[in-house]
Amino acid sequence: MPHDQISFVRKHMLPEAPPPATETGAVKWLRENLFSSPANTLLTLVSIFVVFNIASASAPWFLNGVWDSPSIAACREILDGRVGGCFAVLSERWNQLLFGFKYPVELYWRPGLAFVLLFVAGAPVLFGKIFPRKMLFFTGLYPFIAYWLIWGGSIMVPIFALLGVVVGAVVYSRVVTISAGVAVIAGFVAALIFWIASGYISRPMADVMALQAVPSRDMGGFMINLMLGVVCVSLSLPLGILLALGRQSRMPIIKWICVVFIEFIRGVPLITLLFVANVVLAYFLPPNVTFDLILRVIIMITMFSSAYIAEVIRGGLAALPRGQYEAANSLGLDYAQSMQLIILPQALKISIPGIVNVAVGLFKDTTLVSVISMFDIVGMIRGPILASMEWKGVYWELFGFACILFFITCYGISQYSQWLERQLRTDHR
Amino acid sequence: MTTMTDPPKASFQLSMLIYDTRYRSYTFQFIALLLLMLLIGYLGKNLVENLAAQGQNISFGFLSDPSGYDINQRPIEYDSQSSHMRAAVVGVLNTLIVAFLGCITATLFGVTAGILRLSPNWLVRKLMAIYVEAFRNVPVLIWILIIFTVMSASLPSPNQFRGESAEASMVLDAFAFTNRGVYVPSPIWGPGSSVVVLAFLASIIGVFAYRRYATKLLYDTGRLLPMGWPSLAILFVPTILIFFIMGQPISLDYPALQGFNFVGGLHIRGSLIALWFALAIYTGAFIAENVRAGIQAVSKGQTEAAASLGLRPGRIMKLVILPQALRVIIPPLISQYLNLTKNSSLAIAVGYMDVTGTLGGITLNQTGRAIECVLLLMLFYLTISLSISAVMNVYNNSIKLKER
Amino acid sequence: MKRTVFLGAMTVAGLAAGAAAAGTLDDVKARGKLNCGVTTGLVGFAAPDANGVWEGFDVALCRAVAAAVMGDATAVEFVPTTGKTRFTALASGEIDMLARNTTWTFSRDTDLKFDFVGTNYYDGQGFLVPKSLGVSSAKELDGATVCIQTGTTTELNLADFFRANNIKYEPVPIETNAEGQQQYLAGACDAYTTDASGLASTRAAFENPTDHVILPEIISKEPLGPLVRHGDNEWGDIVRWTLNALITAEELGVTSANVAELGSAAVANPEINRLLGTEGDLGKMIGLDNEWAKRAIASVGNYGEVFEKNIGEKTPIGLARGLNAQWTQGGILYSPPFR
Secondary structure, three states: HHHHHHHOOOOOOOOOOOHHHHOOHHHHHHHHHHOOOOOHHEEEEHHHHHHHHHHHHHHHHHOOOOOOOOOHHHHHHOOOOOOOOOOHHHHHHHHHHHHOOOHHHHHOHHHHHHHHHHHHHHHHHHOOOOOHHHHHHHHHHHHHHHHHHOOEEOHHHHHHHHHHHHHHHHHHHOOOOOOHHHHHHHHHHHHHHHHHHHHHHHOOOOOEEEEEEEHHOOOOOOHHHHHHHHHHHHHHHHHHHHHHHHHHHHHHHHHHHHHHHHHHHHHOOOOHHEEEEEHHHHHHOOOEEEHHHHHHHHHHHHHHHHHHHHHHHHHHHHOOOOOHHHHHHHOOOHHHHHHHHHHHHHHHHHHHHHHHHHHHHHHHHHHHHHHHOOOOHHHHHHHHHHOOOOOOOHHHHHHHHHHHHHHHHHHHHHHHHHHHHHOOOOOOO | OOOOOOOOOOOOOOOHHOOOHHHHHHHHHHHHHHHHHHHHHHHHHHHHHHHHHHHOOOHHHHOEOOOOOOOOOOOOOOOOOOHHHHHHHOOHHHHOOOHHHHHHHHHOOOOOOHHHHHOOOOHHHHHHHHHHHHHHHOOHHHHHHHHHHHHHHHHHOOHOOEEEEEEOOOOOOOEEOOOOOOEEEEEEOOOOOOHHHHHHHHHHHHHHHHHHHHOOOOOOOOOOOHHHHHHHHHHHHHHHHHHHHOOEEEEEOEEEEEEEEEEEEEEEEHHHHHHHHHHHHHHHEEEEEEHHHHHHHHHHHHHHHHOOOOOOOHHHHHEEEEEEEHHHHHHHHHHHHHHHHHHHHHHHHHHOOOOOHHHHHHHHHHOOOHHHHHHHHHHHHHHHHHHHHHHHHHOOOOOOOOOO | OHHHHHHHHHHHHHEEEEEOOOOOHHHHHHHOOOEEEEEOEEEOEEEOOOOOOOOHHHHHHHHHHHHHHHHHOEEEEEEOOOOOOOOHHHHHHOOEEEEEEEEEOOHHHOOOOOOEOOOOEEOEEEEEEEEOOOOOOOHHOEEEEEEEOOOOOHHHHHHHHHHOOOOEEEEEEEEHHHHHHHHHHOOOEEEEEEEEEHHHHHHHHOOHHHHHHEEEOOOOOEHHHHHHHHOOOOHHHHHHHHEEEEEHHHOOOOOOHHHHHHHHHHOOOHHHHHOOOOOHHHHHHHHOOOOHHHHHHHOOOHHHHHHHHOOOOOOOOOOOOHHOEEEOOOEOOOOOOOO
């Protein structure tokens, strides 16, 4: 066909046309995500309605909030009939909510500092790849520093406690070549003997580098929740590992003891264990010896969480292929070595999400101590603050504050655990 | 040249108890047992000494004494002259009631939220995520207190239903939402009502029989019978007919304002509602996560394979996804039920008279028998937990994949 | 031996709460602190103020005992206890004395093995109702919903009262006083019942106290008093006579203002002299020095002063003396003589 018979030949490429308006940007997103089908549209409309109602009801409450007023009556006067929150209770009583009503005000910096140091101590454990391993040294020291900061008293007490741990560790490492079990017992006994002996030395030195001592009865508020959570979880980790190993053990008596302990603790609600700490434990202690309530509670909550952590770790141990155990044995490693070097690192890695779940659950459960007349944050709200003449009837602001504190902490921890899970994933996907 | 010699038979030495792995386990077990017995003996000795010093003893005789206090929610006959034992039984029943209601409601919340979290609708997905995270990360005790406060602070008191220009009114003249709880009509079982109930039970069996027949027909002949309306008809028509034939033996008792309170109908107390609702909504958030994880655990290939077989989306869900997902969902679901039951002991915070409130609360206070009460309380919860775990073990074994 | 082991370990743990040996007096002196059990918070009787300092009618008694024993009214460790924990705390030695508006009953005194050393407040259980309810007697409360704090004798009294009058009620158990107020004010219960003094204290905290009335029926006898462990009579004597000293001081007109002057030298009234230690050796007989009562009165004042300061008519609690007036004033407060 001759060239000139063709009436039109395009010489240039057309520029790309933009996609139709319904297939781009916000419209497409809306269509796909909100209005893809009649049912979906209905759901969207209902959701928008719900969100709008909640927002329009609570917005004035937040916007008109009163932050400065001595009491609820004065607050209502300022509001003058408008809807609004009395957040003044928070600015007035924040210290009681956080530290309890008896912790000396001029000493707030001490638990505050301990809290900040907690992150420094936790960083190398939580973010092992980012922070230098040397910082683990500080992590080891942290419990003793924190104890000294929060309770005060002579520095000799935490120092001797630390030395006792060191003595125990040295004895353990000497004996571990014979047998892991013997070493654990020997290390523990050595530490105990050291502590008892040091009790006689440290008493006359009660004034050496002493901070003002604060009895644990004076502590309260969110501080108690944090303290119980951190202390009990860290104590129950090693206990939980021991219990899990005991439950896997081939020695029937030891296995049996661990099984009974774990199943018993997991079978009863925490609150009954707290009742035990509160009203029954005293009967089982020698006459004339009483523990501090907070110590009794720590013992009970630690037992509680160690049973749960043991079950999580047992799951991790069971999930390891048998080949790992057999490989460890065939390398000629003894029980302690194979556990330390082969089994536990893998099992613990698998267990991390579970352990974090237990930790979060436990931290939330520390609010139960308010039922046994301890003034944690819920106890403070229900007791001294709502019972006071000034702030009677300020529920939402106080409970909302408690919710936010717990939400930040727990949500933060669970986000961390998800991050960690991704970090630790060593399989190739 | 080879010689076969037995390894030298070492005579038993004491050090072998530690160094020889054959004997070491016995040594350990012996030590462990000894320590355990020492510990128990030590605690027991302290207990005996303490009790002796205070002139008390361990005895469960107080259980048969009159309790002297009243309980508002009584599933069985009880008054202040009944024994402490009976008060404990009332408490146990109340615990079971709130646990049962809570489990059902939590499952409803959880399954709904879990499925909606996978919805293609962005807004719904986010809202459900907020629900799950908000409730999972705040202690259940705080939720119980908040809902209890909502109940008592925002609902009208019975007084406000009074008078010509009452501030509050009953819904449909049958339901009263007050800050003392919700009053709903309750059925009155007249003579002959048992026939109606029996007819209804028979109808339920009839529905199952019909469905089974329809399935069989489908598999045998390929003929598809309608399922929906015949089931409904079988369920209701005979019962309603018999109800009218018997002369309407079942009538409703409506709550009405009389004296200080609403009288008549069924009174669902505020404390029960607060506890029930808080436990359900809290546990529901956990169940939602289990459900979501369970559905996501079924690989996408399963959906695609089912689709390539020509199954419709509803059937894919019912026949392919759910059976596989349930295997993942049910074990954690049951342990959530267990948690809910244990958490119901927080009833004490809102004054719901469960077993912690009666046996572990007032009875303990009034008799001072702390050890006995706490022991019984623990035994009760332990029994519940162990029996639920036993059921779960049976279930787990029955659904175990038999691959090899 | 075992005790030292325990103590050694606990010193290191740093949480030792100390031990209460058979001689409570020696223990308290050695410790330098009196462990006193109080409520978790009942305004007027025992409650921490905004600075966390405990104040109230019961608290004053603890302070008086501390002043008598150690000469320092602030050497008191206040242990908040609930209805459930108070008796265990005392029995286990966690506290040395319990001053927690506790009713003196037969079984508590005998079966639970405690010693009530006296009565510091004669109380009775009453009902608080809103005026708008139009009720003038507790017997008209048929079918009412009654809020009640758990863990007290009030539950039993309530059950007995309604049973005796053959009327029905709906009990709503409440854990803390604050929640009781909340429920009552929201109308979730028609009446709130507890000890009349507690009702007055609760009502005083309301926005419009005059909208509520305390019904005339007092349905029980509630002699509230401090108690100690059974078996340590020396310690019991100290608490008993410290309470009596405060009561006697009011009767004799000894106040915190004039006690220093009256106690500096013997005065005309020999009983004042014996009480304040300027004559005789009464203090020695209970293992203290002769100025014990003087210190107790100087630190908190006499019974009347304590009453007026914490729960009297000029305070928001606004309780009249009533039964708790001196026997010479028409009340039943009657201390045995100091001789």
